Amino acid sequence: MGEARNFITQPPDFPRKTLAFSLRFALNCAGRNESKPGRENAHENTGRARRVPRAEALRSGRSRGHAKIAAETLLRARWVVPVEPAGAVLHEHAVAVRDGRIEAVLPAAEAIAAYPGRETVDLPGHALIPGLVNAHTHAAMALMRGLSDDLPLMRWLQEHVWPAEQKHVSPDFVRDGTLLACAEMLRGGVTCFNDMYFFPEASLEAATAVGMRSAQGIIAIEFPSAYASDAADYLAKGLAIRDRWRDNPLSSFCLAPHAPYTVSDDSFRRIAALAAELDLPVHVHLHETADEVERSVAEHGVRPLERLRRLGLVGPGLIAVHAVHLEPAEIELLGRHGASVAHCPSSNLKLASGFSPVEAMRKAGVNIALGTDGAASNNRLDMFQEMRTAALLAKAVARDAEALPAHAALRAATLGGARALGIDAAVGSIVPGKWADLAAVDMRSPELQPCYDPVSHLVYAAGRENVTHVWVAGRLLLEERELRSEALGALHSRELLWQNALKSHADD
Ligand SMILES: [Zn+2]
DSSP states (O other), X not given: OOGGGTTOOOOOOOOGGGGOOOXXXXXXXXXXXXXXXXXXXTTTTOSSOEEEOHHHHHHTTOOTTOOEEOSEEEEEEEEEOOSSSTTOOEEEEEEEEETTEEEEEEEHHHHHHHSTTOOEEEEEEEEEEEOEEEEEEOGGGGGGTTSSOSOOHHHHIIIIIHHHHHHHOSXXXXXXXXXXXXXXHHHTTEEEEEEOOSSHHHHHHHHHHHTOEEEEEEEEOSSOOSSOSSHHHHHHHHHHXXXXXXXXXXXXXXXXXXXXXXXXXXXXXHHHHHHHHHTOOEEEEESOSHHHHHHHHHHHSSOHHHHHXXXXXXXXXXXXXXXXXXXXXXXXXHHHTTOEEEEOHHHHHHTTOOOOOHHHHHHTTOEEEXXXXXXXXXXXXXXXXXXXXXXXXXXXXXXXXTSSOHHHHHHIIIIIHHXXXXXXXXXXXXXXXXXXXXXXXXXXXXXXXXXXXXXXXXXXXXOGGGEEEEEETTEEEEETTEEOOGGGTTXXXXXXXXXXXXXXXXXX
C-alpha cells in the first residue's frame, strides 16, 4: 500500500507442506473435539501453560527477564480464534511460528507430527487470539491517570490536562509514560497501539524498546507546546521522525490532526495532501461532543465531518475517533467511503460525551475499531473492558440485543483496528504469513467455567487478568502474566518521580 505500510513485507516462502492451513470449524466449544476426561492428553493435569523442552530454552541462553525471539515455536492451544474467517473457533489447534511470523495453523495432532522436536508452548485451557489493537490512545497520559476526573471534556482539557502538559511534557515524560502504558497494555493482551501525543519519537523509542508494535501519530495542532511551535512545525517534525524510522518493522505512522476545534482549514488541507501523497491514514478526534458540532456550525457554517469532507479528508484512510454525534446521512457518508471509526466507549461514558451509534455504522459498512483513549479519560488501557462495554452499549443504543455480537466485538478489537491503521495485511488475525502478534487467555478460572463458547467469554466474561502470554512478531513479551521486557525495569521509581512532580503542579 505504499510507504506508510513500511513494515509490511511479503510473507516468506514457507515450505509448501507447512502452508497446510487446516480450518476445523466448530460452533461451540462443547463439541465433539473436546478432550475426554481420562483420555491420554497432553493438556491434562497442567496447572499452568507448559513450555517444553525447558532445557533447550535454557541452553539457548535465555534468562528470565529477557524477552526472546524464538525462531521456531509451536503454540498448542485448546482453542485458536483466528478472527479470519469470521466466526471460526478451532479446537485443539496449534499455531506454528517461524521467524516472527505465523507459519501454519493446524490441528494439534497434525502439528506434533509435522514439527517433531520443535519448542512447544502448551496452552491447555487457553484461547489463543490475535493480539488486541488499541486503535486510539495517548499512551504517555498514563502518567496522568486519576489526575483529574468527573469533568466534561472542555473543562477537563482546558483547566487540567493542557496546563499540566504545558508544564511537564518532555521527551522523558513521553518515554516514561509510554513505557508505563506498554506495560499495562501488554498485560491486557494488547500488541499494537495507535498513539497521538507530543514527542512521538519518544513514544516510538519506548514501544520499540519494549518490543510492542505502534502506529505513531504525526500530530498537528495549532497551539505551541514544548514539542513544536505551530501546525507546520508539528508536521515537519513528525515527517522527519517518519523518515528516520521508516525501516523499523514495529512501527507505522498516521497523520494525526488533533481535532476540528484545534486545527485550521489550511492545516487540514496540507494534511489531506500529505495523506494522498504518502498514503498515510488520518487519525482525528471527530464528532466527540455536541459542543464540538455546535461550535463548528457557528464558526464554519457546517458540521465537522462536512468540513473535513470539503477539505478532502473523508476516505478509506480516515480514522474518525469517537464519532458519537452523527446524523444518518453522516453515517452513510462514512460507510460509503469505507472510513474507519475508533470507538472509545469508556471515554465517551466518563466524559459524558454521548453514545456512539456503532451498530448503525457497522451496518452502513464503516470499519469499526476499538480504542481506550488516554488513561486520563478512561482510566484503563483495557481492551477487554472496551470490547465488553462496546458490545453492551451497542445493544442499548440500537435497542437490539443482536447488535455488535461477540465475534464482531472481537473483530473490532483486532482486525478492525489493524484495518484502520492500514496494516491488516500484516497483523490483526491468525493467518499464515502475518506477524505472530498473539495473546493467550486462560479460560480455566472459576468465573469462566463452564465454557460453551470461548468468544462469548472473551467479550462478556473474561478480563485482562486472564491474559497469560503475549507475543509480538513471535517475541514472547508476557509469560505466565510476567512481563519479559528488560526495557520495563526501573519503571516504578520513575513513575513515582512523575507522580510527585504532577501532584505538586495540581496543588499549585
Ligand atoms: Zn483521544
